[in-house]
Amino acid sequence: MDYAPVKGCMVIRPYGYAIWENIQAELDPKFKATGHRNAYFPLFIPESFLRREAEHFEGFTPQAAWVTRGGGEELAEPLAVRPTSEAIIGSMYSKWIQSYRDLPVLINQWCNVVRWEKATRPFLRTSEFLWQEGHTCHRTEEEAEAETLTILEIYREFAEDFLAIPVIPGLKTESERFAGALRTYTIEALMSDGKALQAGTCHNLGQHFAKVFDITFLDSDGQLKHVWQSSWGVSTRLIGALVMVHGDDRGLVLPPRVAPVQVVIVPIPSEKEAESIAAAVASARAALAGPDGRGVRVEVDDRPEYTPGWKFNEWEMRGVPLRLEIGPRDVKAGQVVAVRRDTGEKLRLPAQTDALSSSVTDLLEEIQRTLFEKARAFREEHTSEASSVDEVQEVMETKRGFVRAPWCGSAECEAAVKERTGATIRCLPIAKDSSGRLSGEDAGSLVGEVDCVCCRQKARYLAYFARAY
Amino acid sequence: MDYAPVKGCMVIRPYGYAIWENIQAELDPKFKATGHRNAYFPLFIPESFLRREAEHFEGFTPQAAWVTRGGGEELAEPLAVRPTSEAIIGSMYSKWIQSYRDLPVLINQWCNVVRWEKATRPFLRTSEFLWQEGHTCHRTEEEAEAETLTILEIYREFAEDFLAIPVIPGLKTESERFAGALRTYTIEALMSDGKALQAGTCHNLGQHFAKVFDITFLDSDGQLKHVWQSSWGVSTRLIGALVMVHGDDRGLVLPPRVAPVQVVIVPIPSEKEAESIAAAVASARAALAGPDGRGVRVEVDDRPEYTPGWKFNEWEMRGVPLRLEIGPRDVKAGQVVAVRRDTGEKLRLPAQTDALSSSVTDLLEEIQRTLFEKARAFREEHTSEASSVDEVQEVMETKRGFVRAPWCGSAECEAAVKERTGATIRCLPIAKDSSGRLSGEDAGSLVGEVDCVCCRQKARYLAYFARAY
Numbered sequence: 001m002d003y004a005p006v007k008g009c010m011v012i013r014p015y016g017y018a019i020w021e022n023i024q025a026e027l028d029p030k031f032k033a034t035g036h037r038n039a040y041f042p043l044f045i046p047e048s049f050l051r052r053e054a055e056h057f058e059g060f061t062p063q064a065a066w067v068t069r070g071g072g073e074e075l076a077e078p079l080a081v082r083p084t085s086e087a088i089i090g091s092m093y094s095k096w097i098q099s100y101r102d103l104p105v106l107i108n109q110w111c112n113v114v115r116w117e118k119a120t121r122p123f124l125r126t127s128e129f130l131w132q133e134g135h136t137c138h139r140t141e142e143e144a145e146a147e148t149l150t151i152l153e154i155y156r157e158f159a160e161d162f163l164a165i166p167v168i169p170g171l172k173t174e175s176e177r178f179a180g181a182l183r184t185y186t187i188e189a190l191m192s193d194g195k196a197l198q199a200g201t202c203h204n205l206g207q208h209f210a211k212v213f214d215i216t217f218l219d220s221d222g223q224l225k226h227v228w229q230s231s232w233g234v235s236t237r238l239i240g241a242l243v244m245v246h247g248d249d250r251g252l253v254l255p256p257r258v259a260p261v262q263v264v265i266v267p268i269p270s271e272k273e274a275e276s277i278a279a280a281v282a283s284a285r286a287a288l289a290g291p292d293g294r295g296v297r298v299e300v301d302d303r304p305e306y307t308p309g310w311k312f313n314e315w316e317m318r319g320v321p322l323r324l325e326i327g328p329r330d331v332k333a334g335q336v337v338a339v340r341r342d343t344g345e346k347l348r349l350p351a352q353t354d355a356l357s358s359s360v361t362d363l364l365e366e367i368q369r370t371l372f373e374k375a376r377a378f379r380e381e382h383t384s385e386a387s388s389v390d391e392v393q394e395v396m397e398t399k400r401g402f403v404r405a406p407w408c409g410s411a412e413c414e415a416a417v418k419e420r421t422g423a424t425i426r427c428l429p430i431a432k433d434s435s436g437r438l439s440g441e442d443a444g445s446l447v448g449e450v451d452c453v454c455c456r457q458k459a460r461y462l463a464y465f466a467r468a469y
Numbered sequence: 470m471d472y473a474p475v476k477g478c479m480v481i482r483p484y485g486y487a488i489w490e491n492i493q494a495e496l497d498p499k500f501k502a503t504g505h506r507n508a509y510f511p512l513f514i515p516e517s518f519l520r521r522e523a524e525h526f527e528g529f530t531p532q533a534a535w536v537t538r539g540g541g542e543e544l545a546e547p548l549a550v551r552p553t554s555e556a557i558i559g560s561m562y563s564k565w566i567q568s569y570r571d572l573p574v575l576i577n578q579w580c581n582v583v584r585w586e587k588a589t590r591p592f593l594r595t596s597e598f599l600w601q602e603g604h605t606c607h608r609t610e611e612e613a614e615a616e617t618l619t620i621l622e623i624y625r626e627f628a629e630d631f632l633a634i635p636v637i638p639g640l641k642t643e644s645e646r647f648a649g650a651l652r653t654y655t656i657e658a659l660m661s662d663g664k665a666l667q668a669g670t671c672h673n674l675g676q677h678f679a680k681v682f683d684i685t686f687l688d689s690d691g692q693l694k695h696v697w698q699s700s701w702g703v704s705t706r707l708i709g710a711l712v713m714v715h716g717d718d719r720g721l722v723l724p725p726r727v728a729p730v731q732v733v734i735v736p737i738p739s740e741k742e743a744e745s746i747a748a749a750v751a752s753a754r755a756a757l758a759g760p761d762g763r764g765v766r767v768e769v770d771d772r773p774e775y776t777p778g779w780k781f782n783e784w785e786m787r788g789v790p791l792r793l794e795i796g797p798r799d800v801k802a803g804q805v806v807a808v809r810r811d812t813g814e815k816l817r818l819p820a821q822t823d824a825l826s827s828s829v830t831d832l833l834e835e836i837q838r839t840l841f842e843k844a845r846a847f848r849e850e851h852t853s854e855a856s857s858v859d860e861v862q863e864v865m866e867t868k869r870g871f872v873r874a875p876w877c878g879s880a881e882c883e884a885a886v887k888e889r890t891g892a893t894i895r896c897l898p899i900a901k902d903s904s905g906r907l908s909g910e911d912a913g914s915l916v917g918e919v920d921c922v923c924c925r926q927k928a929r930y931l932a933y934f935a936r937a938y
Contacts, residue, residue, distance in 0.1 A: 006513045009511040017509055037483035042478040044478065044534075044597070066536060067534045068535065081550070095471070112580070118540065
C-alpha cells in the first residue's frame with residue numbers, strides 16, 4: 001500500500017490488491033454456493049434515510065462524510081457517503097418484497113465504504129476501505145439466525161483454511177454490537193503483538209430495520225408481516241490481519257492459498273551455463289504453471305540488473321511462500337534448491353518435471369498447514385485465564401493476548417475492566433451444535449458456579465477479553 | 470435495475486449485475502494477458518489536485534459531487550468524489566516512478582465514479598456508475614500510442630465478439646476529446662432507435678498530466694524525462710447498449726456469451742407423467758451444466774405457482790437466449806422443444822444427453838452469430854452518405870443512424886452541423902494497418918477531392934455523424 005494525499009486514505013498497490021482479488025475469488029463462490037447473488041446499490045444515502053433508525057444514525061453519523069454540493073449547486077439534503085448500506089438497501093427491499101414467495105432475499109455487494117477516522121492505520125482503519133456486505137431478508141426469526149451463523153461459519157472456515165488465521169467465533173456484547181442489530185457475531189483473531197482484531201462480523205438484525213423501512217410481506221396465512229434480516233461483511237482489513245499474524249522482521253509471510261505469487265524462481269547467473277540454466281528455469285516454470293496456467297502461481301525473476309541476493313530479499317519481503325533457485329551446480333545435479341519463506345529451511349528438489357511439480361505442491365500445502373499451526377500455537381500460548389481484574393491487568397501488561405474470564409453480563413463491569421486494563425470483551429465464544437453448525441444459543445456459557453472477574457457477583461458468561469485494534 | 474431514492478442514481482439488481490460480472494470476467498483476463506494489473510486508488514480527490522490540470526478541472530468540475538463535511542467537521546479543502554482518477558493516480562505515479570526501469574506502469578481499477586447529471590437514463594447516464602479505468606505510463610510517445618490502440622482493439626473485439634455489438638473504432642474530434650488528453654479514441658455503436666452510443670474510450674494523454682503532476686523518470690541516457698500516459702475505460706453503460714441494440718418489444722435479448730442464464734428449462738406439468746418429466750428435466754440440466762458445472766449456464770424453472778405461459782413471458786423479458794420445454798409428449802418422443810429468443814424459432818432437439826448438449830452449444834453459438842449479424846445489417850442499413858447539411862438533416866429526420874460525410878476539420882463546421890441537425894461527429898474512423906493492428910494515423914482519411922459537407926471548402930476527413938446518447 002501507499003499513503004494517499006487524502007487524509008486517512010490509502011492506495012492499494014497491485015501486489016496488495018492481488019491479495020484482495022484472491023480473497024474475493026475464494027469468498028464469492030462460497031456466497032454463491034449458498035444462494036447469494038451480487039448487486040449494486042448507490043454510494044450515497046440521503047440523511048433522512050440514515051436518520052430513520054435512531055441507533056443506526058447515532059452509530060454512524062459521527063464517522064460520516066457528507067456530500068453537500070453537486071453539479072454546481074448546494075444540495076437540498078446532504079448525502080452521506082455510505083458507511084454501510086442497511087438504510088439504502090432497506091428502502092429498496094421495502095419496494096421489492098411483497099409476498100412470502102419473494103423470500104428469502106439473499107444479496108451481497110462488493111464495494112467501497114467511507115468512515116471518517118481520526119486515527120488511521122493502513123488496512124486496519126482507513127477512512128475508505130473495500131469490503132463485501134451481505135444483506136438478507138427472511139420469513140422467520142429462525143431463518144435469519146441460521147443465515148447469520150451460516151455466514152459466520154463461512155468466514156471462520158475461510159479465515160482458518162485460506163488465510164491460515166485461527167479465529168474465535170463468538171457473540172458480541174451489547175457495547176460492541178452493530179448499531180441497530182439484535183445480535184452481532186464476530187470472528188476474533190489474535191495478532192502477533194498480542195492485540196485482537198475483529199476479522200469479520202455477522203449481524204442478526206431482527207426486525208429493527210424492517211419496521212423502520214416498512215419491509216413487509218404477505219405470508220401464506222394471509223397476514224402482513226415484517227421480514228427478519230441479517231447483514232454481514234469482511235473487508236480489506238483482512239490484509240492487515242495477514243500482515244500482522246504471519247509477518248516477521250523480514251516482511252510479509254503469505255499463506256500459499258492467498259499468495260499472489262506462490263513460487264518465485266530465481267536463476268543463479270553463470271556465463272558458461274546461461275543456456276542450460278535458462279532451459280531448466282523454463283522447464284520448472286512450465287511444470288509448475290501447468291498446461292493451462294491454472295497450476296501453481298509462479299514467477300521467474302530473471303532481471304539482469306539485480307543480484308540473486310537482492311532478489312531473495314525482495315521476494316522475502318513480499319512474503320512469497322517458496323523460492324526456487326536454479327544455478328549451474330543444480331543443473332548438473334538435476335536438482336532445484338527450494339527455500340521456504342516460513343521456516344527458512346533449504347531443500348533440494350528433483351528437477352524432473354512431474355516430481356518437481358508434486359513436491360512443490362506438497363510443500364505449499366505443508367507451508368499452509370505450518371503457518372496455521374504456528375498461529376494457533378501462538379494464540380494458545382497467549383490465551384490466559386483470569387479470575388480478577390488484577391490478573392487481567394497483569395496479563396495485559398506482560399504477554400497480552402486473550403484472557404478468558406468469567407463475567408456477570410453487566411455493561412458496568414465490562415466498562416470497568418476496560419478502564420483498568422485496556423481490554424474489552426472481544427466475544428462470548430460459541431461452538432458447533434450436535435448438527436455440526438455454529439450455534440449462538442449458549443454463547444460464552446459457563447460450567448459451574450464462579451464469580452464475575454470484576455464485581456464478584458455470580459458470573460453468567462466466560463468471556464474473551466483482549467486489547468484490540 | 471431500479472430507480473434509487475437518490476436523484477440520478479440507480480440500483481443494479483442481481484440479474485443486471487450478473488451481466489456486469491460476466492463483462493468483468495471477460496475483460497479482466499484480457500487486461501491481465503496484456504500485462505495490466507489491478508489496484509485501488511481513493512474515492513476522494515482534493516480540489517487542488519483537480520485544479521492542477523486546467524482543462525481537466527473545467528471539464529469535470531461542473532459534474533462533480535463535493536464532500537465538504539467529514540467526521541463532524543467542515544473540511545479545510547473540499548474533496549471531489551472521483552469523476553475519473555487521472556489526478557489522484559498521477560500524484561501517486563509521480564512518487565512511484567523514478568527510472569526507466571519502472572516503466573511501463575500498467576494499472577487498471579474497477580470502481581465506482583460519480584458525475585452529477587441533470588438528465589439521467591438508466592445505465593446510459595447516471596450520477597454514479599461502475600466502470601474500469603486503466604492508467605498507464607510509458608517511456609515514449611510511440612509506446613503510449615501503441616498501448617492506447619491495443620486497448621481500443623481489446624474493446625472492439627470484446628464489443629463485437631462477446632456483446633455481439635458491431636462498433637466503429639475511431640478518433641474523436643477536439644470537441645469530444647477527453648479533458649486533458651492529446652487524442653481520444655472511441656468505439657461507437659448504433660442503437661436500434663438510430664442513435665449512436667459511445668461504448669468505450671481510450672485516451673492518449675501525451676505528457677499533459679505528467680507535466681502537471683511531475684511524473685518523471687531518469688532515462689538510460691541520463692536525462693530526466695516526463696512519462697507518456699494513456700487512460701481508458703468502459704462502464705455499466707455497456708449494459709444499456711445491450712438493451713438497446715438487441716432488445717425488442719418483449720424485453721431483453723441477450724447474446725449467449727454475456728447472458729447470466731443461457732438456457733432455461735421449463736417443465737410442462739402433467740400429473741400422470743410428473744416423475745418422468747422431472748427425470749428428463751434433471752437429465753437435461755446435468756447434461757448442459759456439465760460435470761463440473763462449467764458448461765452451459767442453465768436454470769430450471771419448476772415453480773409450481775406459475776403456468777408455463779407465464780414463465781415463457783418472464784424468461785423472454787429477461788432475454789434468456791434459449792428456452793427448453795419438456796412435457797409428456799416430449800418425454801415419450803425422446804425429445805426436447807427448444808425456442809430461440811432471437812428469432813422465436815421452435816426446434817425439436819434429441820433428449821439423449823450428448824446429442825442435446827452439442828446441439829444446444831451449437832444453437833447458442835448460432836444465436837450469438839445471428840445477433841451480431843442482425844445488428845451489423847441494421848447498422849449498414851442505417852449508414853448513409855451525405856454531401857450537404859440538408860442531406861444530413863434529411864437523414865436525421867427520417868431513418869437516422871450514421872451519416873458518412875466529408876468534413877474540413879473545423880470546429881465551426883462541426884458545430885454548425887450539430888446546430889442544424891442535432892448530429893455530432895461521432896468519430897473519424899480508423900482501420901487496421903498492414904500489421905493487423907488498429908492505427909490512428911489516417912483517421913477518417915479521405916480518398917479523392919471532395920468538399921466539406923458544411924462550408925464547401927476542401928474536406929480533410931470522412932467523418933461519421935449521428936445523434937448520440
